[in-house]
Amino acid sequence: MKPEPSADLACHKARFRALVTQTTGIQMPENKQSMIEGRMRRRYTSIGLKSMDDYLVHLFEKDGLTEEMTHIVDLVSTNKTDFFREPAHFKWLMHKILPEHPAGQPFKLWSAAASSGQEAYTIAMLLSEYAGNVPDFKYGILGTDISPAILDEARAGVYPEEQLLDIPDALLDRYFVMGHNSKGLRCGRVEKTLRDRVRFAQMNLIHGNYPVDKELDVVFLRNVLIYFDSKTQSRVISEITDHLKVGGHLFVGHSESMVVSDSRLKQVSFAVFKKERAT
Incomplete structure (x- = not known):
């Protein structure tokens, strides 16, 4: 059975979702947490971290947020479009x-x-x-x-x-x-x-x-x-x-x-x- 996240990590996840909505307007309810983690995986592995939990600690406990904010915006934006769409x-x-x-x-x-x-x-x-x-x-x-x-x-x-x-x-x-x-x-x-x-x-x-x-x-x-x-x-x-x-x-x-x-x-x-x- 997968262990429950710590209270601090649960708080960090909620804070991350709120930050995305506040910054971009994009709604990120709790049931989209797995989607968020999927989009962020390439970024946190590129800086040597093993999990989204590690990334959240990096953001909120190790002052990584300022440097990472542009990457977060890039990755949570949907960016789906086509020529002559509609x-x-x-x-x-x-x-x-x-x-x-x-x-x-x-x-x-x-x-x-x-x-x-x-x-x-x-x-x-x-x-x-x-x-x-x-x-x-x-x-x-x-x-x-x-x-x-x-x-x-x-x-x-x-x-x-x-x-x-x-x-x-x-x-x-x-x-x-x-x-x-x-x-x-x-x-x-x-x-x-x-x-x-x-x-x-x-x-x-x-x-x-x-x-x-x-x-x-x-x-x-x-x-x-x-x-x-x-x-x-x-x-x-x-x-x-x-x-x-x-x-x-x-x-x-x-x-x-x-x-x-x-x-x-x-x-x-x-x-x-x-x-x-x-x-």
């Missing part, structure tokens, strides 16, 4: 939003949970294609995420070949340079001109006061709200809506429509909301 959203962007965009005005879009960059680069490809047909169309894309390590991957723009399967062949040929990584595996890199059109920055959505332009045309906030409690969901939605222009659109994940309750927003399609008024 494709109906991109069709709405191309066929409903862009044709109504005022000529001569820059189009400003924020990918607010950008992870390793697939969403932002999907959008960049589509906006680049649109710009090819509308010569005076100018655009800017900001991608943000809480994890500095995952943002380094996004900036590099290098993806294994199997992650590129959902990209139409014409776009793959135009916007990716194919090759092999250091392990000899085939991969593709977003070509430099497109990489330069996307700016990535580290940002924690639960902190508020986002250093992001106002009067944005579109915000993609997909598949991150589900990890927050209801109070945090409402606050994040409200603050992001503050950054949208009247007439701008918010995209959320398909499982997140029910948590969007800001009175300034009207649902116009599945998981797509339009800001109808300023206050």
Whole structure:
């Protein structure tokens, strides 16, 4: 029979879960302890520790928390994304939003949970294609995420070949340079001109006061709200809506429509909301 953890270790586990939620907004109830330990295993073994219990002692009894905090954030963040994920959203962007965009005005879009960059680069490809047909169309894309390590991957723009399967062949040929990584595996890199059109920055959505332009045309906030409690969901939605222009659109994940309750927003399609008024 597995021995019960000591009172100190039980306290450390609760403190760790609370720390993750306080820092990232991600809910970590006690029944997710095994998931937490699985995600942290690579980190604690890399610094010579044998168990999660040893790691907790290192954090809370041996002053290791400050040095480890960035690694903890990187590992507990989900970072699951794909190119052209939820494709109906991109069709709405191309066929409903862009044709109504005022000529001569820059189009400003924020990918607010950008992870390793697939969403932002999907959008960049589509906006680049649109710009090819509308010569005076100018655009800017900001991608943000809480994890500095995952943002380094996004900036590099290098993806294994199997992650590129959902990209139409014409776009793959135009916007990716194919090759092999250091392990000899085939991969593709977003070509430099497109990489330069996307700016990535580290940002924690639960902190508020986002250093992001106002009067944005579109915000993609997909598949991150589900990890927050209801109070945090409402606050994040409200603050992001503050950054949208009247007439701008918010995209959320398909499982997140029910948590969007800001009175300034009207649902116009599945998981797509339009800001109808300023206050």
